[in-house]
Amino acid sequence: MKKEYSRKLQAFLRFLIAIVILLMLLFDGISDFIKGFIEGWSGKEGLGDGGNIQITVVSVVFILIIFGVISHIAKKYISEPARRIADSMNKVSGGNLDVRLETKDSFEFGEMEEAFNNMVAGLKEAQTLREKNDEHNRQLYAGIAHDLKTPMTMVMGYAKLLKKEDISDEELKRCLTVIEQQIEAANVQLEDMLEYSKFGSASYKIIPEEGNIAALLRGILADMFYKFEEKKLVLNLEIPDTVICKYDHSQMRRVFSNLINNAVRHNPENTTIKVTMTEKRSGVEVVVADNGPFLDEELKAHIFEPYMKGKNGGSGLGLSVAKKIMELHGGMLEYMEDAESEFKRFVVSV
Known part of the structure; x- marks a missing residue:
């Protein structure tokens, strides 16, 4: 932006110098014009030394008027916009990111003012994002x-x-x-x-391999079955014997384990928990549903954010991690509630 300003300023200064040289070259022409005008107005030929002095004075005044007009134009379209930009830059350097310039088409300074506003808006957005990240980290x-x-x-x-x-x-x-x-x-x-x-590392990747995802889910449920018995939960399963697809085995185990553990941990005794797996054209869908209490609106709106708190509890890191894993698989993890069936469910799409 500074280089562009310097280039335009140099061009304008060259223009002023050219005007001055042109006026000097035309000075005699201006003098002759004024002399002819005065002679025609007075009806006399030849004005003598006194008349020549008058012509010179009038010519100088005429040139000064032209310079005054040029100076006013330069002040209005160069000096004032440059001063406004400089003052605004000083305010920004002092930490005020609410400064904005009123863009005007003045010797192309409007482009600079618009660029300045975009720059400050970008800084403001970055500051807001940093503050949000700081609060998130806290x-x-x-x-x-x-x-x-x-x-x-x-x-x-x-x-x-x-x-x-x-x-x-x-x-x-x-x-x-x-x-x-x-x-x-x-x-x-x-x-x-x-x-x-x-997840913050660009080099982090999942390693999808073809395998029986139904067997993985059944194995996890078998390992956790004692938890269902201890808490007197009712477990309903609809899982085929074999469903072959490509997935990261260790990461998908983490997703399923988290959802099932949450269903066990956050529901009272005698809750019915349903785990189903269905093959679809788009892939595989796994649903972990239960008829326990629904989430409050505050927590439901931020269910996949880490350590979000609601009136009746909160979420840790598990669901955030599960959501990220599914996104890396090109799939989805969604939460929904069905008031008619009184079941809430987490839906995994692979």
Whole structure:
């Protein structure tokens, strides 16, 4: 922008110099014109020395008037716009990103003013995005700290119980079970954190391989079946024996495990959980549905954002990670509620 301004200013200065030279060359012509005009008006030929002085004075005044007009034009169309731009730049350098210039077509300064406004708007947008990212990171760190603190606190509490000399075998078994569960929960959180951090890298890629995705889903449900029994949940399955497609096996396991774990963890006893898999022309669709309580509107609107809190709970990193994994597969992960059937569902499309 500065180079463009310098080029235009130099061109205008050359134009002024050319005008001055032209006026000097035409000075005699102007003098003769004024002399002829005065002689014609007075009806006399020859004005003598006094008349020649008058002609010279009038010619000089005429040239000064022309210079005055040129100076006014230069001030209006060059000096003032340049000053406005310079003043606005000083305000921006002082941190004021709300400055805008009124674009005017003045010696092509309108282009510079428009470019300046676009530049400041870009800086403002970048500042807003940075502030939003900072707030997002603060919430993320607070959520991570909270989710890790809970299992660690329980592990410490039950570890102290193990120090009791008169602890029974039943209490010992219960303490070890809780410690194992909490360490597993903390490990899942750490894995989600690690996975989430990888998504910011341009080199991060999934490795799709052809396989039986139905067998993968059945295996995950078999490993988790004891959780359904412990919480007295009703499990309905509609999964074919064989469904072949290309997917990243470890990442898809993470997606399915997260959705099923959430259905178990966030629903009360006697909730019905349905897991279905259907082959479609566009690919494979997996639905994890339950008839537990619906989400509140605040949480539902931000369900796939990390550590979003609602009135009745919140979300960790798991759903955010699952959403990213499905996007990398070229698929989708959606949440929807059906008031008629009273089921809420997560739909995975591969």
